[in-house]
Amino acid sequence: MRPRAPGGWRARFPSRGRGFTTLEVLVAVALIGVLATLALPSYGTYVARARLIDAATRLSDQRAKMEQYFLDRRSYVDAGGSCGAVAPAAAPADPFDVTCSATASTYQIVATGRAAGGMSGFALAVDESGQRTTIAVPAGWTRTADCWTTRPDGTCL
Helix, strand or coil, X not given: CCCCCCCCHHHHCCCCCCCCXXXXXXXXXXXXXXXXXXXXXXHHHHHHHHHHHHHHHHHHHHHHHHHHHHHHHCCCECCXXXXXXXXXXXXXXXXXXXXXXXXXXXXXXXXXXXCCCCCCCCEEEEECCCXXXXXXCCCCCCCCCCCCXXXXXXXXX
8 A cells, every 4th residue: 555645635736726816817917007197198109209210211211312302303393393302101100291392493392290190280391401390299298499309308309
């Protein structure tokens, strides 16, 4: 006959002490809720800043194309009176629409935030002299007019 383990089968398979109590689960859920409440606004601002950097990059790229067009033709407009270098059409997921208006010697390129991209209320611009302008920002952001605002406190790029 085999010797029995001390405590018998209950020692090997305890029924108590496994899992969590209801109170422990509720505390964990409350803690996760508090952390999410603090983290989500910061994450939203982070995403908006990244999308504003993308808009600034698109504006700079379009400005370079307009300057190249001017060097080749000595005018910012084409034969039809439109911007010589047409901005590429926005994809459905793009957060900004880029548009251009021009005369023979001046132009302005504007990136306007799209609601579908979560950037409604933002508008940034650049002109032929390289002047960066923030046209509009949504509520809760501070607008700095003579640069591209990239943070809620008005800090510029």
